Amino acid sequence: MAIHRLDHTGYVVEDLAAAVAFFVELGMELEGEATVEGDWADKLIGLDDVRADIAFLKTPDGHGRVELSTFEKPTATGAAPWAPVNTPGIPRITFVIDDVDDLVKRLREHGGELVGEIARYQDYCRYAYVRGPAGVIVGLVEELS
Known part of the structure; x- marks a missing residue:
């Protein structure tokens, strides 16, 4: 078997606190927050000098998780995907x-x-x-x- 379970889905957001508040209002529970940086983060993301703040939230049943992140550095070069629902790849x-x-x-x-x-x-x-x-x-x- 190649897949054991879905671990989480992740979204990069501009305002971490506001995004956490949105998902808490939805009914999720904040599981934890952290700052990630260093060589391992650079390798994983494929960017140099990464520093990001992340928050994990979980569903009430404990089976679903969402990771929200905002990047201090490097600066993003694109914009959020405000495309219509039928756009391929829209989150x-x-x-x-x-x-x-x-x-x-x-x-x-x-x-x-x-x-x-x-x-x-x-x-x-x-x-x-x-x-x-x-x-x-x-x-x-x-x-x-």
Whole structure:
């Protein structure tokens, strides 16, 4: 077997504290924060003189994790991916949640923007996409049965 489990998904953000607050509001728990730098970080990322602050958050069931990072150096040369949902490679993560209307409202207070509308898929779920920190699209699925 090549894969044992999905460890985490990661996103580079501009404002680490605001991004952590967004994902905490979503219902995740801050697991820890650290600064990474040095030769191993340079080798891993493929850049020189890396210094980044990171935060790990976990889902309430303890199985899903998100890494948020912001780079002190080197300076980024590109911009966040604010492309439409159908753009190849656009970052998207989806969570099953309790109440899509309530959560969309709460995430708006943390800069979240509804991408389209809250849509109902048959009798299975209500589903919404919210654009969060650095353009990351967060899917919210409220199961109906």
